[in-house]
Amino acid sequence: MSDISDIETAAQRIAGHVVRTPTVPSPGLGALLGVPVTAKLELLQRTGSFKARGATAKLLSLSGAERAAGVVAVSGGNHGIALAVMAAALDVKATVVMPRTAPARSVALAEEAGASVRLTDGMDSAFRLVNRLRDEGLTLVHPFDDPVVIAGQGTVGLELAEDAGELTDVVVSVGGGGLIAGVAAALRARRPGVRVWGVETEGAEAMSGALKAGGPVPVPLSSLVTTLSAPSVSQLTYDRVSALVEEVLVVSDRDAVRGCLDLAEHAKVWAEPAAGCLLPAARQVAERVGDGVRLGLVVCGGNTTPRELAGWADRFGIL
DSSP, X not given: OOOHHHXXXXXXXXXXXXXXXXXXXXXXXXXXXXXXXXXXXXXXXXXXXXXXXXXXXXXXXXXXXXXXXXXXXXXXXHHHHHHHHHHHHTTOOEEEEXXXXXOHHHHHHHHHTTOEEEEESSHHHHHHHHHHHHHTTOEEOOSSSOHHHHHHHHHHHHHHHHHOOXXXXXXXXXXXXXXXHHHHHHHHHHOTTOEEEEEEXXXXXXXXXXXXXXXXXXXXXXXXXXXXXXXXXXXXXXXXXXXXXXXXXXXXXXXXXXXXXXXXXXXXXXXXXXXXXXXXXXXXXXXXXXXXXXXXXXXXXXOOOHHHHHHHHXXXXXX
């Protein structure tokens, strides 16, 4: 299991390549939820999400031969953007495989950064294609099944531990589990009394499904939140989450979209549904913990457009 030394090494490796994002109290969210709230604003990270951390850590760990072969990644959006941008900055040729359901803006940003983008019919077929491209010689930068990537994402937790005031509970979005695995490891080392909670959306329940089954299992995908839509978690992330995380909560797509609007109105930040789902989960955590709860929210990304958010809000009759 990744320990704090791995995360500290990753922090040193990626310093100067990524942003140390703000960790700030949010009076607006505190008033909304009725408890003190601190937000870690990873949506202000380079490429618009925390994914730049793990991608950069992995790219900088590669041998000359691995870099020369070119890298490949599978992504519902943010990991692909991050790999494309950071690979270009480090002069490495990148291929990104995405499902056709990925946001058009994510595809465009990866292409604009110079990556070769391959589209498939869904996330299952995207993972199959990326594995074939790896077998053909490209160097795989997996979005979560890699200890170096997990350590890179864990630098979010390292900064949160160093920069936040008193916290009792931290809520983290879960796709394949790389972010929460790294954050939980960092907090266990630096703030062992803090509980870590995960949140998924209905139809993207890879980690909660694994926890119920006792190990990784394939799950059907139907959530609009493509950045959380892993067809299964890995043994690596499952082991870390099952050992370090209190529980993985599941909320609806509608509540995730409502959360985006609440983040805009009350926190003054523009977030994607993968971050919007934090708010309905945070309400559940606050109710369960009760008196004395002090919440930390890892606002993981902001890569959505006004048109997309307005369309989802209209679909659910929110506006």
